[in-house]
Amino acid sequence: MLSVDLSARKLGLRPGIPVAKAQALYPDLVLMDADPEGDRLGLEKLALWFQHRIAPIVAVDAPDGLVLDTTGADHLHGGELPMLKDIVHRMAGAGFRAKAVVADTWGAAHALARYGRLAIAVVPSDKTPSALADLPVEALRLPPTIIEGLATLGVSRIGPLAAMPRAPLALRFGPDIARRLDQAFGRMGEAIVPVRPVNPVEVSRNFAEPIGAAETIAKYIGKLVPLLCQGLDERGQGVRRLDLLLHRVDSRTEAIRVATAMPVRDVKRLTRLLCEKIETINPGFGIERMVLIASLAEPMDRRQTVSSLIAEEETDVSDLIDTLANRVGMQALYRFAPVESDLPERSFCRVSAMAPEETKDWPEHWPRPTRLLARPEPVQAMAELPDQPPLFFIWRGVRRKVKCADGPERVFGEWWKNDAELTIARDYFRVEDTSGERFWLYRAGDGEHGETGSQGWFLHGIFG
Amino acid sequence: MTAETHKKPGLETLRAAISRLEGHNDRRRTVLPFGVREIDARLPGGGLALGALHEVAGGGNDALHSAAAGQFCAGIAARTRGKVLWIVTRQDVFAPSLKQVGLSARRTIFVEASSDVDVLACFEEGLRHGGLGAVVAEVARLSMTASRRLQLAAETSGSLGIAIRRWRRQTDAADFGQPTASVTRWRVSVLPSVPLPVPGVGRPRWLLELIRARAGECADFEVEACDGKGRLSLPATLADGSDQEAAWTRRARA
Numbered sequence: 001m002l003s004v005d006l007s008a009r010k011l012g013l014r015p016g017i018p019v020a021k022a023q024a025l026y027p028d029l030v031l032m033d034a035d036p037e038g039d040r041l042g043l044e045k046l047a048l049w050f051q052h053r054i055a056p057i058v059a060v061d062a063p064d065g066l067v068l069d070t071t072g073a074d075h076l077h078g079g080e081l082p083m084l085k086d087i088v089h090r091m092a093g094a095g096f097r098a099k100a101v102v103a104d105t106w107g108a109a110h111a112l113a114r115y116g117r118l119a120i121a122v123v124p125s126d127k128t129p130s131a132l133a134d135l136p137v138e139a140l141r142l143p144p145t146i147i148e149g150l151a152t153l154g155v156s157r158i159g160p161l162a163a164m165p166r167a168p169l170a171l172r173f174g175p176d177i178a179r180r181l182d183q184a185f186g187r188m189g190e191a192i193v194p195v196r197p198v199n200p201v202e203v204s205r206n207f208a209e210p211i212g213a214a215e216t217i218a219k220y221i222g223k224l225v226p227l228l229c230q231g232l233d234e235r236g237q238g239v240r241r242l243d244l245l246l247h248r249v250d251s252r253t254e255a256i257r258v259a260t261a262m263p264v265r266d267v268k269r270l271t272r273l274l275c276e277k278i279e280t281i282n283p284g285f286g287i288e289r290m291v292l293i294a295s296l297a298e299p300m301d302r303r304q305t306v307s308s309l310i311a312e313e314e315t316d317v318s319d320l321i322d323t324l325a326n327r328v329g330m331q332a333l334y335r336f337a338p339v340e341s342d343l344p345e346r347s348f349c350r351v352s353a354m355a356p357e358e359t360k361d362w363p364e365h366w367p368r369p370t371r372l373l374a375r376p377e378p379v380q381a382m383a384e385l386p387d388q389p390p391l392f393f394i395w396r397g398v399r400r401k402v403k404c405a406d407g408p409e410r411v412f413g414e415w416w417k418n419d420a421e422l423t424i425a426r427d428y429f430r431v432e433d434t435s436g437e438r439f440w441l442y443r444a445g446d447g448e449h450g451e452t453g454s455q456g457w458f459l460h461g462i463f464g
Numbered sequence: 465m466t467a468e469t470h471k472k473p474g475l476e477t478l479r480a481a482i483s484r485l486e487g488h489n490d491r492r493r494t495v496l497p498f499g500v501r502e503i504d505a506r507l508p509g510g511g512l513a514l515g516a517l518h519e520v521a522g523g524g525n526d527a528l529h530s531a532a533a534g535q536f537c538a539g540i541a542a543r544t545r546g547k548v549l550w551i552v553t554r555q556d557v558f559a560p561s562l563k564q565v566g567l568s569a570r571r572t573i574f575v576e577a578s579s580d581v582d583v584l585a586c587f588e589e590g591l592r593h594g595g596l597g598a599v600v601a602e603v604a605r606l607s608m609t610a611s612r613r614l615q616l617a618a619e620t621s622g623s624l625g626i627a628i629r630r631w632r633r634q635t636d637a638a639d640f641g642q643p644t645a646s647v648t649r650w651r652v653s654v655l656p657s658v659p660l661p662v663p664g665v666g667r668p669r670w671l672l673e674l675i676r677a678r679a680g681e682c683a684d685f686e687v688e689a690c691d692g693k694g695r696l697s698l699p700a701t702l703a704d705g706s707d708q709e710a711a712w713t714r715r716a717r718a
Contacts, residue, residue, distance in 0.1 A: 315595035317547050317573075324575055324586055333577040336559035336569045348559045348569075352687030357570045362560040364692075370531040370538075372558035403656065406664045432665050436656035437525060461558060464526075464654070464668065464689060 002034050006097075007390040022244050034063030039063065047195040051295065054087065059196045065113065067106050069192055072239060072280045073257060074102075076329045084120045102285045104128050106192065107184030111139030111158070132184060140180040146173050158184075183439065191251045201231040201239075202292040204401065209364040210249050210286020217246075217287070218275050219294035227273045231294075238263025238300030244274055246281060247289040254281050259321045259330065261354040263300040269319050338362050342411045343426075344372060344460060365429060366409055369440045369461030376458035383457070386447035389429040394439065395459050400433035407431075410446065425452040496543060496549070496624065496697065501569035501696050506683040508672060509687040512540065515622040517615045519606070521629040523653030523671065524544050530602065530630040532652045532670055532689070535565060537626045539690030544624060545598030549590040549594065551575045551583050551601040566694040569629040571597070582699075583608050594621030602628045604636065607616040611644035653715065658699060669699060 001022060004013045008029070013022055023029055043060050048068055049060040056075065059071035071084065084100040091098035098238035103109040103118060103123040108131070112121060115135045123131050132139075137150050137160050149172070155161050162181055169177050180187035185457065195308045203224050221244070232239060240263055244256040257271040325333050334350040338360045341347045347362065362368075382391035389405030407429030413421025440461035445453030495511030497504045512518060522533040526694045534557065541548045546573050550557065559569045576585045583603050590599040591614060595702075602678040606627055618625045625647065631637050640651075658666035668689040674682055687696045711714050 055576045092603060150616065315546050317593065317595050320549075320590065320593040320595065321573070322590055327585065327589075328575060328577055328582060332578075334574055334576075336574070338560075338569070344558070353573045360568075362563055368564060369558055370534045370561045371529050371556045374556060382526040392585060404660075404663065404665050430665055432657055435524075435654075436654045436669075438531075438654065438657070438668060462531040464532035464563075464652075464670075 009361045017281050021259050037064070044195060047229070048197060050087075050199065052193060052241075054083065056245065056295065057253060057255045059192045059194055061106075061110060065110065065419075067109065067192055068251070069255065070102065072255070072277075078329065078331070080122045081120070084122065085218070088120055103131070105184055105186045106190050107141065107180060109133055110141060111135050111184060115139040120383075127164075129185060133157065133162070137161055138185060142176060144181055149173055154266050178362075189252050191248050191253060194245070196254070198295075201228060201235065201237070201297060203227040203231065205287060206289050206292040207287065210288045210327065212283040213279050217278050217281065220290055221274045221278075221292075222271055225274070225291060226267050226291050228294060229265050229267050229270070232297060235297070236299060236301075237294070237297040238265045239270065239294040239297050240264075241294075241296035242270060242274065243293045243295045244263045245291040245293065246287045247291070248284045249286045249288050250284055252284065254283070254287075256281065258322070258326050259296075260318070261325065261330075261352070262318050263298045263451070264322070265300055266316075266319075269322070273322060276326070291416060318354060325353075340375045341414065343414065344368075344411075346414075367371070367406075367463065369430075369438075370464040373460055373462075376442070376460045379443070379457050379459050381443075381457035383443070383447075387427065389431055390441065390457060393431075393457060394457075395439075400435075400437070400439075402431045403434050405429050405431040408443075411442075423449075428460070474578070476569065482679075496540065500685075500687070501699055502698060503674075503683075503685055503687075506680060507677060508679040512624070513647050514624050514692070515619050517618050517625040517627060517628055517645065519610060519611075519627045519644065519646040519649040521637070521649075521651050522641050522643055523651045523673070525634075526654060527629075527631055527634065529557075530628050532654050533628050533630070533650075535561070535690060536604075536650070536652045536670070536672075537628055538562045538567045539565045539694035539696065540624075540626065541572075541598040541600055542690075542694030546571075546595060546597035548572045548597050549575060549586075549599045550674065551577055551579065551586050551590070551599070553577055553583055553602065565690040566692055579660075580605055584614070587627070588614055588617045591617040591625045592621055592624045596623055598624040598626060600626045600628060602630045604629070605639060606630050606644050608642075608644055611646055614644040615647070635680075647675075647678045648674065648680075650677055658688070672696075 001015055001017055001019055011026060019031065040062065043066065046209035047058045047066050050068060054288060055068050055070045055073035059067050061067040074083050075078045078088060080102045084102060088098050088102050097127050099113045099119045101109050101113040101121045101123065103112055104125050108123065108128050109134060112123060136156055137158055138147055140158060150161065156222055166178050179188065179337045183190045205220060205224060239260065241257065241259045246254040248254060256274060257278040258277065263271060275329050321333060333353045335353055335355065336348045337351045337358050339349050376393065379393045381393035383390040387408050389407055390402055392399060392401045411423030411426045411428060415422040425446045426442045427446060428440060430438065431441055432438045438464065439459055441457055441459055443455060443457050445455040447455065482547065494512055494514045495509040497511035520533045520537055521527055522530045526532050542565055548567065550572055552574065555574065562572060575586050577586055580603055583601050587599060589602040590596055611676060614625055619701065629640055653671045653672050655669040657668050660666045670687050671684060671687055672687050673684040676682065686699060690696060690700050
């Protein structure tokens with residue numbers, strides 16, 4: 001058997017035991033033929049999806065893994081750890097149990113993802129040797145014959161193996177062990193050959209002499225982008241995501257990825273977006289090849305500009321949105337849109353900055369505070385029951401006497417969303433203290449019935 | 465406006481000469497008037513200069529919350545045309561309240577930057593673009609160098625930049641005394657609302673202090689908070705409340 005699922009594992013079945021034996025133990029076992037070709041294709045598809053979502057350089061790490069170069073891409077997903085969590089979560093959503101590790105090298109990440117204890121881990125640069133030391137030698141991507149040979153020698157962990165003298169090992173097992181160790185510890189480079197989307201618009205340029213200066217890179221970006229736009233023009237497409245791959249002389253690949261909110265075919269704008277990222281490139285000893293790929297392109301229609309005298313042309317800010325999104329990430333750029341809910345914290349949602357404009361709006365019959373606290377803060381208050389505003393309240397250690405107040409505005413729980421909210425009610429008051437500061441307070445409960453809430457007071461917002 | 469007329473002609477020519485030296489002689493500086501004569505008269509040009517950086521901070525506890533300062537800036541942004549970019553580090557703006565001073569959620573694009581450095585970078589980017597009605601950013605520290613960059617970016621594109629100075633701690637608010645390159649500097653503090661003959665909270669009032677104005681003088685105003693279209697107004701000194709007729713004609717004209 002090549003692999004078993006979780007419930008089979010619970011029964012004590014492991015990959016490697018003969019099928020006949022497993023069937024003898026559990027006659028009603030569901031068996032499926034291995035389909036290595038199908039697995040490979042599936043993995044490639046997944047790699048393309050990752051390329052689409054996460055980072056431009058993705059390769060298949062056969063038979064059961066993917067390797068991503070996330071340099072310069074993690075900040076778009078909120079950092080390395082949130083990115084890994086997101087990946088594992090998404091894979092779980094699709095029915096796969098995945099482990100994800102960020103490490104300095106392909107070798108180290110490969111080893112830790114398969115043999116490490118944690119499902120999600122980010123290994124800092126200086127911790128790679130100590131993290132690898134305890135792992136079995138199988139983690140090094142060595143051929144089985146060498147593993148067996150090492151087992152005969154009594155070497156089972158990477159730590160002791162790395163400490164052994166190289167020459168006798170090379171003499172006995174060939175150069176593989178030293179190479180794999182160096183690759184894992186980052187002493188030797190290892191190129192990741194990325195998967196490629198089907199038939200993209202792509203332009204490239206080879207250099208006889210490696211280039212390295214920022215101005216030179218900018219100059220050649222300026223030459224590649226018009227060619228790419230020409231290619232896009234022929235297909236009637238605009239680019240949504242653009243990858244610039246820079247192949248270095250030491251066979252490493254640097255990548256820049258820029259994304260746009262709407263399909264773009266504007267030479268100046270794309271050049272600018274790419275040039276802003278030049279500072280993130282490490283040219284090393286020089287770049288010998290530049291490839292510009294429109295990894296995500298969408299049909300783009302020509303649009304008529306407003307020519308009427310009355311309608312005023314709305315200034316297009318999508319180029320600014322792109323510039324900002326490539327700096328802070330697309331999810332950090334948003335508009336608020338109304339949601340039909342009386343609960344203040346649910347009355348809005350975030351939509352993409354370029355989302356079509358909604359027609360709904362918030363009702364305007366009550367004043368709303370400028371600032372809404374992320375979570376309501378409990379305050380001590382004294383109020384007459386059932387529906388009078390508080391006479392005073394203590395918030396953050398300051399006692400404030402209420403001079404005047406508006407309310408109550410009663411808000412009921414949304415029982416159609418959550419059973420527990422069936423009886424919940426809140427009474428909102430807008431109060432002004434003696435110094436003139438205005439606050440939005442609410443009582444959890446209607447002041448009469450215990451089941452409507454704790455009857456405690458909370459501060460939810462601050463008015464201007 | 466009115467104040468311009470009884471200024472000395474000698475002073476005016478000198479101003480024009482200085483303005484030429486400063487390098488914006490080619491283009492008439494446009495302003496966004498508040499629509500309140502008393503305030504506009506105190507501002508050079510008769511309003512809030514477009515293509516310039518302005519600073520707003522809350523007074524007292526509002527230095528931390530920036531509720532009044534935020535409302536004031538939203539009111540200004542509401543009276544501009546085009547999209548508004550609002551840059552924050554921690555998001556606590558309640559969108560329905562912007563609507564209530566006339567700044568539609570459809571016009572307001574929020575940027576949630578992770579650090580003050582990112583805020584300033586996005587701020588500058590937004591000002592440089594020139595296609596936005598206003599760029600509002602909530603920052604704590606604003607150095608002379610940073611503000612000069614922002615001011616230059618605003619000058620070249622003609623965008624209105626508003627920096628809401630907002631601090632985490634009350635002690636940090638002393639930072640507001642440090643000089644910056646902004647054209648005007650405002651402090652907005654809440655005042656007790658207009659008393660009503662019935663129980664309830666009246667229209668909010670603010671103490672609006674113009675702490676610094678380039679080529680202008682300091683002033684402070686007691687104003688009624690922004691209305692549904694982002695306009696301020698001066699509370700009437702009449703015993704019977706505001707002069708309804710005057711307010712009505714003004715509103716009808718606007």
